[in-house]
Amino acid sequence: MKIIDSHIHLDRYDERKQKQILTDMEKAQVESLLTVSMNLTSSIKNYQLSIKDSRIKPAFGFHPEQSLPSEEEVTDLLSWMREHRHNMFAVGEVGLPYYLRQENPNIDTSEYIEILDRFLAFAKEFEKPVILHAVYDDAPVVCDLLEKNQITKAHFHWFKGDIQTVERMVKNGYHISITPDVCYEKEIQELVSVYPLKLMMLETDGPWPFEGVFKGEWTHPGMMHDSARQIASIKNLPIEIVYETLYQNTKDFYHI
Template identity: 85%
Template sequence: MRIIDSHIHLDKYDIVKRKQILKDMEKVQLESLLTVSMNLASSINNYQLSLKDSRIKPAFGFHPEQPLPSDEEVNELLSWMREHRHNMVAIGEVGLPYYLRQENPNIDNSAYIVILERFLTLAKEIEKPVILHAVHDDAPIVCDLLDKHQITRAHFHWFKGDIRTVERMAEKGYRISITPDVCYEREIQELVSAYPLKLMMIETDGPWPFEGVFNGEWTHPGMMHESVRQIASIKGLPIEDVYEALYQNTKDFYHI
């Protein structure tokens, strides 16, 4: 029944909730937290959190759903990441600003692609997996970039996309992670049905809130037990086998 949260913004929780999560880890059989970063300040915060608790496994990067950083900011972040490459399990979260462009169609995606390529270049150089924010129309673009940079260890978190892209990703062996919205979102349930369990992980993307049975609750990794039950039901597999597969998939992918 062991679980690992493969994608959480731990540094974005307030101190009280963060302490509660860490306190509850043993109770909810949560072994590790893969905590992703938004920018340099966030990367430093996650790094410092990991020094205090070895169960926190940090990833460093720049979240694309925010205004473009300056060249100086990108260079500083990449330099810091290279210096701390032995302190991170992955580069992330990185990707393309799909939701930001829905709000402002005038945003130039090409500038974000340039930045993403710099992170992919670093991932190849230091041999780290990448945690990707790439959904819908952006996913094929990112798949092309992964091919271009010969990146094979790719994790698409909270993925949403068309069946052709889903099949392409599965063929490449890319990982996806499933959030608690699998308990009520048909689109995510269909993704779970289509994607191989051996390439699947679970996540919360906390502190992002959820609806359905979780409506009104703050996002706690313990919610992922409901995700596992739903995945097992969709796949028609014994829940013990699904727990073990999701757990081992994450351990193997991140070498933790």
Template identity: 50%
Template sequence: MFDAIDAHIHLDMYPEERARQMCEELASDRVLGLVAVSRHLVSCQATQRLRKSFPDRVWAAYGYHPEQALPSAEELAELLAWIRERKDEMVAIGEVGLPYYTRTEVEAEGRHFEVEPYVEMLEQFIALAAELNKPVVLHAVYEDADVVIDLLQQHGVKKAHFHWFKGPASTVQRMIEAGYFISITPDVWYEEGVRTLVREYPLTHIMVETDGPWPFEGPFEGQETHPRMVHAVIEQIALLKGLSMGETAAIVRGNTERFYGLSEPDKD
């Protein structure tokens, strides 16, 4: 194995004792660290605690995941203020985006889904990323991604990470031209669409992730999602790109370090 970084994991969604144990296991698994994203204020606070316990292994991203009910105006203002006050301890704004899966489920039932309030909330997070000069970690797939790209460009945010991306070739081309990054999950082993994306996307803009604790199928069926799974992802990327495992691992790790500024000393 070669050194790797899990570029997107919900560390706070594991039982806290297990999350801490996983962080302790990273070195033996040749995982240098994790970019831990957050879902709401309580989630951000949990991520913050883990970051403080493992400052050299957990890099925090703070945000509000879109696949849930909207916060009240007061709750959103409190979260934005909380993030702004902690800008020096985080590497990114995230996870933020648009509620594609919730919206399509509601619409499939014949009900109307009001997406505009989610777009307005996302724009506040993108504006905050621009203000703080931070990358943004995005949950934005299919047609939602084009809306998000428009917002990023309106606010001049160039450092965008579309995690576990799915979408049409036209959107992929927009992302490539804008220099946005994507991250690949273990489903590259069994999802042809993901394999096609890897073939088409520049390796210089690819990272790897687990999105843990989300479970995977194929060879990972029934297994706990663990950061060590990124090595299996790198193996498939190397195969699809026709490169050695070592070269691929070095490029992907370098991408992640460069995008998130992980080579900088800890600020605490």
């Protein structure tokens, strides 16, 4: 019944909660944490965390839900990633600014697309998996870029989108990861019902908080056990099969 958190922002927890998560991992049967980065500073923090504890598997990148970085910032980040490529498990989190665009519809996404394309080219060059923030209308654009760069090791975290995009992603063998909101969000439950278990992983996206039975709690990787049970219920599969498949999918995808 081991699990792996395939998407967590460990560097964004305070030091006390970081220590609590690491202390609890064995008891909670959490084997590893894929910790994603926001920018260069975040990447360095996650790298430093991984040096202290080998259960932490860092990914480096630029999160799209923030102001555009300067050319110098992008160049510095890619240069640092190149230097630390042997320590990185994936390029991420990268993608397009869907939620930022809801707040400011005048945002020009062309520069975000150009930046994402550079990170995908890096991933292709060094044969790294990619952890993607791409939902709704942005997902087909990202699929275009993945196909252009001939990338198949793509992980869409907390994905939402239409059935045509889902079918395209399945055909291309792209993975998705499911957050604890599968326990109460109909949209995510419907996604789980149609997406193949063999292309699925678990995540928390912590420290992002959740509602439902988790309301008022700080986000902990142990919550993924509730997610696994919910997935088993939706898929009408034995819980042992679901646990083993989700666990092995993540180990194989990230070469853990």
